[in-house]
Amino acid sequence: MCTALSFPKGNHYFGRNLDLEGSYGEKVCLLPRNVPIAYRHEKTMERHYAMLGMAVVMDGMPLFYDAVNETGLCMAGLNFPGNACYFKKQEGKDNVAPFEFIPWILGQCADVKEARERLNRLNLADTPYSDQIPLATLHWLISDREGSLVVESAADGLQVYENPVGVLTNNPPFPYQLFNLNNYRALRADTPENRLGTPLDVYCQGLGGLGLPGDVSSMSRFVRAVFHSRMSQCQEEEDGCVSQCFHLLGSVEMPKGSCRVEKGMDYTVYSCCCSADTGRYYYTTYDNRQITCVDMNREDLEGTALRIFPLVKKQNIFFQN
Numbered sequence: 001m002c003t004a005l006s007f008p009k010g011n012h013y014f015g016r017n018l019d020l021e022g023s024y025g026e027k028v029c030l031l032p033r034n035v036p037i038a039y040r041h042e043k044t045m046e047r048h049y050a051m052l053g054m055a056v057v058m059d060g061m062p063l064f065y066d067a068v069n070e071t072g073l074c075m076a077g078l079n080f081p082g083n084a085c086y087f088k089k090q091e092g093k094d095n096v097a098p099f100e101f102i103p104w105i106l107g108q109c110a111d112v113k114e115a116r117e118r119l120n121r122l123n124l125a126d127t128p129y130s131d132q133i134p135l136a137t138l139h140w141l142i143s144d145r146e147g148s149l150v151v152e153s154a155a156d157g158l159q160v161y162e163n164p165v166g167v168l169t170n171n172p173p174f175p176y177q178l179f180n181l182n183n184y185r186a187l188r189a190d191t192p193e194n195r196l197g198t199p200l201d202v203y204c205q206g207l208g209g210l211g212l213p214g215d216v217s218s219m220s221r222f223v224r225a226v227f228h229s230r231m232s233q234c235q236e237e238e239d240g241c242v243s244q245c246f247h248l249l250g251s252v253e254m255p256k257g258s259c260r261v262e263k264g265m266d267y268t269v270y271s272c273c274c275s276a277d278t279g280r281y282y283y284t285t286y287d288n289r290q291i292t293c294v295d296m297n298r299e300d301l302e303g304t305a306l307r308i309f310p311l312v313k314k315q316n317i318f319f320q321n
Contacts, residue, residue, distance in 0.1 A: 048107030
């Protein structure tokens with residue numbers, strides 16, 4: 001259960017909520033240009049674009065949930081259970097395991113156009129990280145300031161969709177999510193016109209949003225994220241846009257207790273906002289609402305070692321008196 005969105009406002013911003021039943025020890029990680037990326041089926045990438053994002057580190061390498069590279073290309077993987085389907089290694093294809101997919105794209109693609117070209121040869125291989133770590137059932141959102149793609153590897157093969165709304169959640173497959181927006185085409189931010197032919201009171205603000213779904217299901221979160229991001233207004237300086245991005249993500253976040261699952265409950269483990277143009281990765285965690293930032297450009301991008309930044313999870317409250 002997750003929500004991701006692309007938010008071009010002056011600069012390009014890309015954010016996501018990670019909604020799970022608990023943390024897996026994720027950290028903010030900077031992968032410099034000269035840290036080799038060894039792939040299971042493809043040649044090792046000795047040099048690549050630097051990237052910064054949230055990851056679980058295994059054997060010294062980051063398994064990214066989401067990231068931005070130094071050229072401003074952003075990517076996130078979201079849960080896609082029951083629909084994700086991966087395939088055996090195929091000759092003549094670029095065979096990439098799902099856990100390698102984000103660095104494979106961000107390491108060599110400067111923008112969505114280059115990513116689209118790379119995807120023409122892609123086969124997402126059914127190769128788990130290890131016997132103890134099974135394949136994650138995912139689909140992906142790839143974005144730059146010009147547009148977004150959704151990548152879904154399903155039973156009928158690899159599907160790449162243009163994403164005109166820059167939003168992705170979970171099931172069902174993306175074309176159904178996009179079609180479902182037809183049911184909400186009348187939503188608006190201002191007060192709707194009275195067409196019933198009898199005087200009616202405008203008894204409160206926000207009547208244009210009547211019918212906007214408020215539950216935490218993936219289809220409802222998709223509609224809500226599209227509505228709020230499309231109606232969004234804020235100043236164009238970075239502080240204002242980052243604040244607005246977190247407000248947009250807050251409209252689809254999961255408080256503990258709102259979604260019970262077999263192992264406990266899903267909740268928003270963290271939210272992030274990547275400022276693609278400035279190389280900054282902002283995040284909050286469930287218990288720490290203060291925005292924390294890691295700036296890619298304050299680090300040595302020519303480095304040869306992974307930089308790891310543990311999450312600041314403890315609530316930091318400012319006492320004004």
